Amino acid sequence: MKARRRGNSEGSLHERKGGGWQGKIRYLDPVTGLPKRVSVYGRTRVDVLDQINAIKARVRKGRPARSERVTVGEYLGYWIDDVAAPMLRSATARSYRGVIRNHLEPLLGTLQLSKLRPAVIQQIVLGAGSKAPPRTRQLTLAVLHRALEHAVDLDLLDRNPAARLNAPRIDRKEMRALEPAEVTKMLKAAAGDRLYALYFLAVYTGMR
Numbered sequence: 417m418k419a420r421r422r423g424n425s426e427g428s429l430h431e432r433k434g435g436g437w438q439g440k441i442r443y444l445d446p447v448t449g450l451p452k453r454v455s456v457y458g459r460t461r462v463d464v465l466d467q468i469n470a471i472k473a474r475v476r477k478g479r480p481a482r483s484e485r486v487t488v489g490e491y492l493g494y495w496i497d498d499v500a501a502p503m504l505r506s507a508t509a510r511s512y513r514g515v516i517r518n519h520l521e522p523l524l525g526t527l528q529l530s531k532l533r534p535a536v537i538q539q540i541v542l543g544a545g546s547k548a549p550p551r552t553r554q555l556t557l558a559v560l561h562r563a564l565e566h567a568v569d570l571d572l573l574d575r576n577p578a579a580r581l582n583a584p585r586i587d588r589k590e591m592r593a594l595e596p597a598e599v600t601k602m603l604k605a606a607a608g609d610r611l612y613a614l615y616f617l618a619v620y621t622g623m624r
Contacts, residue, residue: 428440428441429461429464429465431461432457434513434517435459436457436458436459436460437457437458437459437460437461437463437464438455438456438457438464438493438497439455439456439457439458439464439465439467439468440453440454440455440456441453441454441456441468441471441472441481443471443472443475443481444475445481446475446478446479452481453498454471454481454494455493455494455497455498456468456471456490456494457489457490457493457494485528485530486528486529486530486572487525487526487527487528487529488520488521488524488525488526488527488528488529488532489520489521489524489525489526490529491529491563491567491572492516492520492521492525492563493516495563495566495567496509496512496513496516496563499566500512500562500563501513511555512559515552515555515556515559516559519541519548519552519556520541520556520559520560523540523541524536524537524540524541524560529567529572529573530572530573532564532573532577533577534577534578534580534581536577537557537560537577537578537581538581541553541556541557541560542557542581542583542584550583550584553583553584554583554584557578557581557583558583560578561576561578561579561581564576564577564578564579
């Protein structure tokens with residue numbers, strides 16, 4: 417669906433492919449006087465309009481455009497669309513969106529960004545609160561860490577609550593070499609196979 421454009425100070429609205437709505441509004445920062453842009457997200461068009469109107473009201477009063485009550489889900493939506501995706505390869509951006517949609521938003525989306533703490537991330541994302549396999553949790557932590565670094569740059573956070581957390585370890589199964597009797601048995605069973613010479617070479621040269 418095409419964006420519904422409004423005046424320069426009113427912003428634009430469009431329906432997102434994955435569901436929900438996004439709104440963007442340009443304004444003059446009341447402190448610096450410089451032009452800025454902010455994105456907001458909601459389940460419905462009305463939700464987004466309400467947020468845009470609230471931003472206008474705060475700016476008119478000389479206050480920051482974003483409320484201190486911005487949620488982790490709202491921030492991640494802004495970060496992936498406006499900050500990360502333009503700099504990433506399309507496949508990487510899709511992977512990041514999947515992590516945010518399937519893991520971060522369901523677990524942390526409703527929490528206030530300013531109240532996100534390392535213990536919460538450790539328990540909900542990396543610990544018992546997540547049923548995802550270790551490799552998925554590793555990627556989830558990496559995406560969250562990168563997103564929150566930008567939040568620190570924007571002064572939305574004093575420090576990155578994911579910075580000192582360790583990703584879960586992936587247990588690797590130790591390779592077991594065949595016993596001599598097992599090698600003999602295997603080669604005997606493969607004697608009539610067209611790839612027998614390759615098996616023989618692999619066994620006696622240590623090829624992998």
